[in-house]
Amino acid sequence: MDKKDILRITQKENNLSRRDAIKLMGISPIAAGVLASTTGSSISQASTDVIGKVLIVGGGAGAIMALSRLKRAISNPDITIIAPNETHLYQPGQVFVGAGVMEFEDLLLNNNNYINQDEITWIKDEVKTFDADNNCVITRAGKEVKYDVLVVAVGVQYHYEAIKGLSKEDIGKNGITSVYLSDLEKGTAVGATATWEWFKELKEAAKTGKPKVIYTQPNTPIKCGGAPQKMLHLSADYLRKDGLSAEYQFVTSNAKLFSLPAIDKALHEVQATYDTITNKFQHHLQSIDVQAKKATFIHAYDVQEIDEDFGTKEMVSKTDTVVLDYDFIHVVPPMSPVDAVMESTLVGKSGWLDVDKHTLQHKKYKNVFGIGDVCGIPMGKTGGSARHHGPVITQNIIDFMAKKELSATFDGYTVCPIKTEYGKIIMAEFNYKGPAPTMPLAFDKPRWLWWAFDLYMLKPMYQYLMLTGKF
Ligand SMILES: Cc1cc2nc3c(=O)[nH]c(=O)nc-3n(C[C@H](O)[C@H](O)[C@H](O)COP(=O)(O)OP(=O)(O)OC[C@H]3O[C@@H](n4cnc5c(N)ncnc54)[C@H](O)[C@@H]3O)c2cc1C
Structure with a gap:
């Protein structure tokens, strides 16, 4: 089986011709847009005039989703992001590259498309020290950055x-x-x-x-x-x-x-x-x-x-x-979390960012919120979870800045598209309570539908909707 066969198996044998597949890829941003407008996120923020300096640390899925949502929700945002990377890797696609279905170039996105430097201050560096007791961080280059609200989105490190x-x-x-x-x-x-x-x-x-x-x-x-x-x-x-x-x-x-x-x-x-x-x-x-x-x-x-x-x-x-x-x-x-987090007072007993599993607010430092893989919660080190964290932390940050009780809750949503063979996926969706399928289909069955969705729809949805905070 060579690359051509892989395409044939994943497309034609499942009644999707190569032409149709390309068409599907082409229309998928539009389809994704329709999906977004029909399903939407469970929490949508009205524009608010809360005031305060928000600092986001990280340049991956969670950070960019948080940035886009906060920028849309706050009428006069004062947001700084500290992220070293301009290149943004669409990580779920690594599995498809590993199996010869996608090319590695297909995974590359550019953070410049999401961080508008006319509106947002972007410090292209890493945080070396989180000093949550003094509401500031210090970058590797030695710059001290103060904040009123901190969003930690630094993902994991491999050992x-x-x-x-x-x-x-x-x-x-x-x-x-x-x-x-x-x-x-x-x-x-x-x-x-x-x-x-x-x-x-x-x-x-x-x-x-x-x-x-x-x-x-x-x-x-x-x-x-x-x-x-x-x-x-x-x-x-x-x-x-x-x-x-x-x-x-x-x-x-x-x-x-x-x-x-x-x-x-x-x-x-x-x-x-x-x-x-x-x-x-x-x-x-x-x-x-x-x-x-x-x-x-x-x-x-x-x-x-x-x-x-x-x-x-x-x-x-x-x-x-x-x-x-x-x-x-x-x-x-x-x-584990990256060293800067592990060496800080932000970690809890689990060794991860010590946030509440529902509000995603830090248990000790109330002006600190987490999004994505760094969070020390029982479930959800997936991009799909970060997408669900996004509206929750946005609402809760706004509530915090407005000195109100936090009103948004993360339900533990996690999604795992388990490839069972070329052309079939079990879409395991669940939350703190148990199975949570989005579609009314038996969720434990391998389906070609999910393969097509994961391969053709998900990246455009990630690129055009999730990272822009629309979905
Ligand atoms: C092989 C593979 C397959 C996957 N498949 C799926 C899937 O099918 N579905 C799904 O939903 N998810 C999947 N995921 C998981 C998904 O990609 C992650 O859950 C998601 O990227 C988490 O986002 P994040 O922002 O927490 O971390 P990341 O996206 O990893 O971003 C972390 C960011 O923090 C930055 N950073 C690190 N340290 C510092 C510092 N000290 N200062 C400043 N910035 C820092 C990094 O440069 C990076 O930009 C997969 C991941 C992999 C690797």
């Missing part, structure tokens, strides 16, 4: 170095890849490009044998928790389409494939169609011997034991070390 024996430089070599790795400064999606090469190398190897392939998931919260399984299914399908297979192991720190029982069951059914995937749960990748191609995991589990003295049963936590050989390995690094 490849926490896996002993591995460094970022190993990605793309010796059978190792990681779709996550990106380099915003250079505007590249290094890991996604490397992963597509890795898919092809894996296929070559499968022509003469049955390569051992490991996919890992760490024991920290990660952005887009479904991405490791998306890549697993796509690579297994990539081989299957040519009648090839490999010995896949999904080795995850989690105890299940997915937290929602219906999706968990559906994902087991998807795996069964491949016949070549086995799971190891509660295994955390500790180290890699890059040359010997061995991965060492810590298996943490609870067992029931009888206390011989008292004859009582008790649960005991145990750990084993498990060493697995591999030919190919896809690594997901442990993740």
Whole structure:
């Protein structure tokens, strides 16, 4: 299967010709506009004349969504943004690049299109120190910036170095890849490009044998928790389409494939169609011997034991070390907030930005709000969640500035479009209460509709509607 076949599978075989697909891409900003005007966000802000200096830190999905919404909602905005990056990576597309469906250039957007420097002060730097006790931050260049309200939108940082024996430089070599790795400064999606090469190398190897392939998931919260399984299914399908297979192991720190029982069951059914995937749960990748191609995991589990003295049963936590050989390995690094946040008084016990899970207001510093992956809340390190955070923090910031009680609430909305094969996606949408499908369709079924939506509609919606604060 080459790139042409991938397009054929994802378009024509599903009754969508290439011409129709291109048409769909062309009209999707319009369609997205119609969608926005019909569905809208649950909270819409009337223009308000609240006064105060708002500082937004970050230059990704959450920061730009917050900026656009606040600018639209406040009649005389006094907004500064501190963000190092002009290039804005459409991160959900990294999965499609990794599977050979999109080109890496398709992911690149430009923050200049969203930050109008006639209206907004843009400091192209990073925050080094958050000094929330004194309502100010200090940039790497040493500039002190004061604020009345702070929006923290700095996302996560990857810790490849926490896996002993591995460094970022190993990605793309010796059978190792990681779709996550990106380099915003250079505007590249290094890991996604490397992963597509890795898919092809894996296929070559499968022509003469049955390569051992490991996919890992760490024991920290990660952005887009479904991405490791998306890549697993796509690579297994990539081989299957040519009648090839490999010995896949999904080795995850989690105890299940997915937290929602219906999706968990559906994902087991998807795996069964491949016949070549086995799971190891509660295994955390500790180290890699890059040359010997061995991965060492810590298996943490609870067992029931009888206390011989008292004859009582008790649960005991145990750990084993498990060493697995591999030919190919896809690594997901442990993740945390960036150092500037971790070293500040803004983090809570969870190690993440200590915001209320409903209002997204900082629990200690009432003039600090969070948006996106940095938030220490139980759910939602996805762009879809950041979209839902946007109207909530905008309303609550306005309420705060107007000295009113905060009125907007985040319901935990999270979306995970899990690719189950080329041309099919399970659209897992849920919130703090459970399943929360947007459309009246059984939400645990793989559908081509969601594939088409994710591949053709979502990026224009992100680019034209979400980042402009209209949706
Ligand atoms: C492979 C992959 C697949 C994904 N798939 C999906 C999907 O299908 N659906 C979905 O909804 N989401 C998906 N996501 C997740 C989504 O992209 C993120 O949840 C979203 O980008 C989070 O936005 P954010 O603003 O919190 O962080 P980011 O968009 O990562 O932005 C963080 C920003 O902060 C800046 N920054 C960092 N440190 C500092 C500092 N000290 N000072 C100033 N600025 C700083 C960075 O330069 C960057 O601009 C995926 C992500 C990946 C990697």
